[in-house]
Amino acid sequence: MIESKTIKAGQSSWIARNSARASWSASKQKARDCANNGRYPDEYLYAGGISMTGPGHILNPHRDSSHDKDRECYRVLNLLYCVSPDWSLEKGGNLEVWPEGTKAEPTTIVSRFNRLAVMVANQHSWHSVSKNTSTEQRCCVSNYYFSNHPVGDAEYFHPTSFRG
């Protein structure tokens, strides 16, 4: 990333050359990982990063977008690392997964401090966050892993979509 500052004559081509080289290098790495059926973390934190669920807040059942920002690779793993100290079931703000669909009952995973929840991400991966009934912020750090292969045999594409 280039910060906003004055660029002298001659520097722009150097920047363009090196940006192109960095981009090509990243694409090459991505292609190699994909060719090996590898899974790799999203270095851009597209829809990832730090999330906060404030008091009274809720995140309705949804499935995350199926692909990366360039729609080149499948999002296959969703990682949520819980960082709110002393979190308990009674506070709400817990992760809910819906393995039988959103018309069945969810499985609740308490957002306990230092817990890493790893979910498969595909067209069936409905999940939500229950209402935060506490007076505290529920915080998580999240990221995704990608692959050039879908989870399962069928290809699919969907944007982030909500129910409820």
Ligand SMILES: [Fe+2]
């Ligand atoms: Fe999500």
